[in-house]
Structure formats: C-alpha cells, structure tokens
Amino acid sequence: MLETSARLLRLLSLLQAHREWSGADLAERLGVTARTVRRDVDRLRELGYPVNASPGTGGGYQLGAGARLPPLLLDDDEAVAVAVGLRTAAGQGIEGIGESSVRALAKLEQVLPDRLRHRVSALNAFTVPMLRDGPPVSPVEPALLTELAHLCRDAERLRFEYRTHEGVAGRRTVEPHRLVCTERRWYLVAWDVDREDWRTFRVDRITPKPPHGPRFTPREGPAEDLAAHVSRGVSTRAYATHSAVRLLVPLHEAAERVSPSAGTLEPDGEHACVLRSGAPNLDVMVVHIMLLGLPFEVLEPAGLTEAVRTLRDRLDAALERSTARPAAG
Structure with a gap:
C-alpha cells in the first residue's frame, strides 16, 4: 500500500510538471507497465484529481480542471x-x-x-501591484477581494458602508475600477457616483451592502499609472500639509527607505531625487523626513524650512543642557 501511495504521488507530480505525458513515458518514469499507469490514473480520478486521457498514438494523459477541488484540505x-x-x-x-x-x-x-x-x-x-517588502497589516477576506474584482470586471455598481480613519461610517455608491495592492493594504479605485469624482477606498474598511448593480459603462481611469496615483493619494493628498524635499541620494537608495504609502519619489539627476509627501502638520513632517536618515534640502513649502530650524534649535538647546549637566558619580 505504501509503495502504491508513493507511486501515485510521483505520478501526480509528473502530471503537474508537464502539460501532457504519453502512457509509455509515464510507465518508463515510474518503472511500471502501461496497464499499471492506467490503473493509477483511475485511482487519481477517484480521489478527485481530474486526469484527461487522449486516445491514439498521439494521445496521452493531462491534468485538467475539475468540477471540485482535489483533496488538498482547502476550501x-x-x-x-x-x-x-x-x-x-x-x-x-x-x-x-x-x-x-x-x-x-x-x-x-x-x-x-x-x-x-x-x-x-x-x-x-483587475489588481495593480504597488509592492514593497514589509509586514502585512489590515487583513482582508479573500471573498471580499474576489467580490470587488468581479464587480470591476463585470462593470457593476457597488453599494457599501465605509468607515473613515476617524471611525465614522457612511454609505457609498461607486463604479469600481481597479484594486491596488501594497505590501500593507488593499485599495479600491472607483468613481464615486454621489460626489462625481474618483476616490480611493481602503478595502479593509469596506462592508458591501448588496444588491449590486446596475451595470455601467466603464470610464477611463484617473491615471495611467494607478499605483502612483494611489501612492500620491494615501501619502500626500490625504493630508492637510504637503511638502517636497530633495534627497541627496540616488533614487534607488531612497526607495529602500520610502514606502509607496509614505511618499512618492521622482528622479532628480543621477545622484538625487525629490520626495513628495504629506503629514498632519509641519512638525510631524520634519520628524518624518529626519527619520529617513538621509541628507536633504527643502523645496517647499517655505514654512518647512522654519520648522526644520525650530527643531534644530530645540535639539541644540537639549544638547547644551545635557553637556552642561555634571556627570553622574
């Protein structure tokens, strides 16, 4: 029995490795007769693996798509x-x-x-990748993702309840366009019917409220590069304060420190790049930039330069107080 089970697993692996095998080739690989191959194929079918057989000299065995999942213990x-x-x-x-x-x-x-x-x-x-290494957060049910993808594909209106960052819930009706995934979250880009404008929604805050529909005529998207569009939205447009700073390192080096959800990067020559990002206020913006640990210069707004100067003065004062304090004996 163990020998037969091992052979079945080997046969299944061979069928998964190539699109089609002749009976003779399988028999040679497995070290059995063609008759044993036929019996083993029948056993796989009984277990739920769809194996198609083509008769004739040019025929063979092929693993096909079945009406139900094989016994992989997956729903x-x-x-x-x-x-x-x-x-x-x-x-x-x-x-x-x-x-x-x-x-x-x-x-x-x-x-x-x-x-x-x-x-x-x-x-x-209907998914656009915007990926970068990092721990995943904001888990989303696969059923919700596929439901949204179907609505994008079939051009059906979606009605849902949406929770804002402050936890306030409201109803929305949209024409879904695409899903955009980052290393941390999923976003739905959609035309908001009531606001008559494009909006980006975090999928983990969406609760569908069927029925869906009716169908609509798909619109041209808000941008050719949807990943960049969503990145600008979640890292910059969502905040009251916007900034642009020149990072004095090559673009590829800055990209290792700046995730798409934290800001957008633009090349600025061979040895520099421009970071555009947003924050609740200028003080938070300065801290955000300083934590990157990269040399920079402020481009805009003018108030950001003053905020950097204020932070510098506070740090200088803290250093003076610290060095003036007698060492603990």
Whole structure:
C-alpha cells in the first residue's frame, strides 16, 4: 500500500510538471507497465484529481480542471487566498521566492475548478501591484477581494458602508475600477457616483451592502499609472500639509527607505531625487523626513524650512543642557 501511495504521488507530480505525458513515458518514469499507469490514473480520478486521457498514438494523459477541488484540505476561500498569495510572492522580486511561487501557482491553477479559476483570474486582471517588502497589516477576506474584482470586471455598481480613519461610517455608491495592492493594504479605485469624482477606498474598511448593480459603462481611469496615483493619494493628498524635499541620494537608495504609502519619489539627476509627501502638520513632517536618515534640502513649502530650524534649535538647546549637566558619580 505504501509503495502504491508513493507511486501515485510521483505520478501526480509528473502530471503537474508537464502539460501532457504519453502512457509509455509515464510507465518508463515510474518503472511500471502501461496497464499499471492506467490503473493509477483511475485511482487519481477517484480521489478527485481530474486526469484527461487522449486516445491514439498521439494521445496521452493531462491534468485538467475539475468540477471540485482535489483533496488538498482547502476550501474555496483558502484556495483563492493561496493563489493570490503565490502570485503576490511571484512579483515581490525576493531572491529564490519568485520562481518557486510561479511553479507552485501553475500547479495550483491547473487543478482549480472553473468557478475558482474565474475568481482568481478576475482578481489578477483587475489588481495593480504597488509592492514593497514589509509586514502585512489590515487583513482582508479573500471573498471580499474576489467580490470587488468581479464587480470591476463585470462593470457593476457597488453599494457599501465605509468607515473613515476617524471611525465614522457612511454609505457609498461607486463604479469600481481597479484594486491596488501594497505590501500593507488593499485599495479600491472607483468613481464615486454621489460626489462625481474618483476616490480611493481602503478595502479593509469596506462592508458591501448588496444588491449590486446596475451595470455601467466603464470610464477611463484617473491615471495611467494607478499605483502612483494611489501612492500620491494615501501619502500626500490625504493630508492637510504637503511638502517636497530633495534627497541627496540616488533614487534607488531612497526607495529602500520610502514606502509607496509614505511618499512618492521622482528622479532628480543621477545622484538625487525629490520626495513628495504629506503629514498632519509641519512638525510631524520634519520628524518624518529626519527619520529617513538621509541628507536633504527643502523645496517647499517655505514654512518647512522654519520648522526644520525650530527643531534644530530645540535639539541644540537639549544638547547644551545635557553637556552642561555634571556627570553622574
């Protein structure tokens, strides 16, 4: 029994590795007869793995998409979550992770039932990555993500309750356009029907209120680069105070310190770049810039230079008091 189980796992691995195998090739790889291969294929089918067979000399065996998930101990939402996680990891650019994630995703998508493959496909087609390393926060239910992706794909209006940063809840009706994901949050870019303007909503603050609809004619998006558009919105436009500073380091070096949700970077020659960001007030802005640990010069607003000078004077005074104090004996 153990030998048979091991052979079935080996057969399943071979079927997942290539699109199609001839019976003779499988028999040679497994060290069994063609008849045993046919019996093992039947066992896999009984377990729920959809294996298609093509008759004739040019035929063979192929792992197809079935009407239900094979026994992977995953329910529908878990399967979607795994597929989304693998695709996100594949695009992260982490050494050794991307290629493995692509292979694993290809195997998973081969056996996803049609209903789940369509959900994952919609989510991928209507999601724009804005990724950077960092711990994930603000978890979102996979079912909510796929529901929003479907509405983007099918051009159906969405009604939902939305909680603001202050915790105030209100009703919104929008025409959903795209989902944008960062390393920390998911955002929905949509046309707000009541405000007649584009808005960006944090998905973890959205509670859908069906029924959805009616259908609408999709609009041209608010920007060609949606990731940059959302980055500007969450890092700058959302705040009362805006600033621009020149960081005296190359763009790639600054990008290691500045996440897309903290500000936007623009190249400024070979050895500098411009950081645009927002904050509740100038004092917070100064602290935010100082914590980057990078040399900089203020471009705007003029009041930011004075705020930097004030902080410098406070630090100088603190240093003078500290050095003037007698050392503890």
